[in-house]
Amino acid sequence: MIGELIDGPFWYFSLVVFCIGVLFRLISILRAGLKPDLAVPRSGGSTGALRNLFSRFIPRRDVATRGRLTFVAGYLFHIGLFALLFFARPHVDFIAERITGFSWPALPYWAFIISAEIAFIGLLLLWLHRLLHPVTRLLSNADDYIGTGLVFLVMLTGCLALAQAFEPLRLLHLFLAELLLIYFPFSSLMHAFTFVFSRSYSGAVMGRKGVNA
């Protein structure tokens, strides 16, 4: 009974909340408005925006040293999560069946496991960094911990269900993923989408000034 709910209506409900929520957040950002820049630009804003969108993937020299832990753990987590979220066989099948209707090549099982392990190492280190570093400790609020915790639980239940032999374990994983989808638009997890905006806005301004950001 509960299983059917999780697998059916609740899944669609969370998907709808996620989509509408994300859209709502993005629209609310755009609705805040932006005055046009009247200063004569040195070079094009859109080039700067595009440049900044990608250049920020590479850290600056001193932040790469002083903030090495955040940088390494951050990359481990994000790369691992990206790989297992979109290229693990069960996820590819699920997305193909429920959303896209088509599938794409998935990672072999061992690569899926390794990416999960990399993601776990990254997430645990990031979480500990958040708890232990004076700066992140001061900055972090309930939202940061709920977001991290939910992602961790989703990943953990996913790994517990790896045998793919027990329906309840799959449903638990799915249920937590649905909670995550619902929580997503209301939290700083939104950075997965909004980083495009923030990088582009800054890149455009810096590009107009002729600064390579």
Next chain:
Amino acid sequence: MRRALFSSAGVETAGFSAVLMLTLVLAFLLLMAPHAMAETAGNAPAIQVPNPSTDLWREVRQRDGVTSGRSQIAGVESGTLINPYGETWRNFRMKQLIPYSGYLLAGMLLLLILFFLVRGKIRVKAGISNKKLFRYTLYERMIHWFIASVFLFLALTGLILLFGRSLLLPWIGSEVFSLLASASKEGHNLFGPVFAVALLLVFIRFVRRNIYQKGDLTWLLKGGGIIGKGHVPSNFFNMGEKSMFWLLVLVGAVIVGSGLILVFPVFGQARITMELSHVSHALTTLLMILVIMGHIYIGSVGMEGALDGMTTGYCDLNWAREHHAEWATLCEQEGKVITDVEVSRLRGDGDTQQHAATSAQETG
């Protein structure tokens, strides 16, 4: 594998017996068995004929030692029908490992409780001061809690796998337990390599300060001060901590090695290797869990001021003087003593605490 062997025997009945005759003793016996039975039934006078199936079973069961057959299936041990050590291993696990390790763990817990009741919390004798020493960097604390959390998860899932059937199954029923066991197994396997990474990080970071040096023996002889009353000077790490480090590293290496053999059965290891790996994995992890129980005890309820260094990075000056006198003296000489006020500024507590509280509340 077993099925493969029989089917190759079937091929021989069709007339190819000469080809594999030399090695397939087992298959031959298997072939002969029904005929022998038929003949016995047909002839009226009962003569004493030894039951050939006994011999067959003896060979299959390999009571007289391992004999290897040949199979068309290429694979590890595909020529062995039954592994004779399997039963030995199974008996060890069920009849010795599970009960005795259970007693040991419970005994350790009891011991710690008793110790706490007798000795109580070991206080900082001079009282907590308002001065601190910087003890562990952010990175050191991060990898400590990293290996700690992974260890606890692995210990928990490992213990479920070992004791679950006897302790949990009767309580939660087979349906729930099967879920739990499967989840534990998958989780345990996935986090095993993560523990290896954590162990490597901890080893590289802490090895220098854990090399035994002069004075460590004195510490040992005086029982680390936990038993006696006197102060036992020691450097950054004392003899006990150093020993625990080396235990973690060496025993940990065995744990990781045996664990990897068990989790990746793809490198040609035979069942006997797996059984030995399992036994050594079980014994070493058991030892490690016992030691870590003591470690957690001292770090939490056992000793005042012991946990601070690992959570905040700073330890109390008086605590350091009493437990790591040499190191504390060195720090004091180098002027590394920091006031409480400075520590709370560096940690962003102090006057902003109230704002942090409101902002946390506001996001909730």
Next chain:
Amino acid sequence: MSHDFAKGVEVLSRQIDSRIAAYFSACVHCGLCAEACLFYTETDDPRYTPIYKLEPMRRLWKAQHTFWGKFAIKMGLSKPLTEQDFADWEELVYDSCTMCGRCSMVCPVGNDITYMIRKEREGFSAAGYAPVGMQEATHRALTIGSPMGITLKTLQAALIHVEKNTGLKIPMDQPGADYMTLFSSMEVVNFPEYIESIARIFDAAKVSWTISSEAFEATNSGIQIGSHDAAREIVSRVVNAAESLGVKYVISPECGHAYTAIRWEGPNLIGRPYKFEIIHILELLDQLQKDGRLLLSGHTDIPLTFHDPCQIVRRGGVVEPPRDLLAKVATGFVEMADHGTMNWCCGGGGGVSANERAEELRLKVFDRKRKQIEALGVKTMVTACANCRIVLEEGIEDREMDVQVIGLTELVAEHLSHNVTPG
């Protein structure tokens, strides 16, 4: 000081545009901005984390622009911004930020934190929570015409000396000149050598230029304290003077915030593009030199480095001109490890040097610059901002270092080729 909390909140909430909304939405509290901020690296005080200085504005954004924020305020789960928050954050917003923009360069999600501080200061100054020193400077800029109280008479007195030293006539209020020059108060008072230098250079390069008696002050306290109205008033004086003289260009002097104010913020403050162009003195010198109008001869061999003024280089985009010029006149030019758009601030920008309360902190964080210079081992530092120069000199004195600071324009003027007539 009169406080007006309601006005502060109202002004602050008006500052929240798409950029700021996107920035707050994207921040994951990773703390990397702290590692780029000299106020954090030199004090290890986590409160000096750039994004933490924006807590009041973030809370207002949360309460007004997000679902949970609105919900929590309605349900009484979270407290709205209070006047005490303004009081508590004033020091973080003004004393411990020079708006140098280094944090904006390292943020992994690309947040322009400096832009947000600039906007947050609007709310703070409207509420009356701004340092006394900066309030007074802004008041002087609006009433007297200069944050340091420089009047036309002071300038004229300085110009008499310049004319005596150079033997050149300084053009004043000449309609139809190509270039109108601005100065910062500090140049008039502390570094009249700058005025001498440009007089010599323009004479040598045959540049048609003038000073306006109506608007010669370039510094803009308005953008430092965060007062849109004051900043607009100060910019529009320059714009009116330049447009009434009918000049083609206005030259922004060797002053950091002046350039940001007139070049990048100005048109947005007055709400229309200018009828003339803004050019920074370094850009102009580089251009003259490249066009062959500015002939240089000889060079200095002493090892020296260039301190990039944040507002000119990182926030202004004048990155290559100073390097091109130095390559012409100095053979011993070496770069610091962090240079150009990633240079470390002197510690006194963004109005911090006008804020007496911040002096102790400013001298403390000068350590970052000291380490940079010591790592390089040079004894001469060239810069192109009068404020940087004063702050660097104070820091050098405080740390008892043996380092000399010189202005780039002066260095260029010293190597003017006198014997050759420009073609």
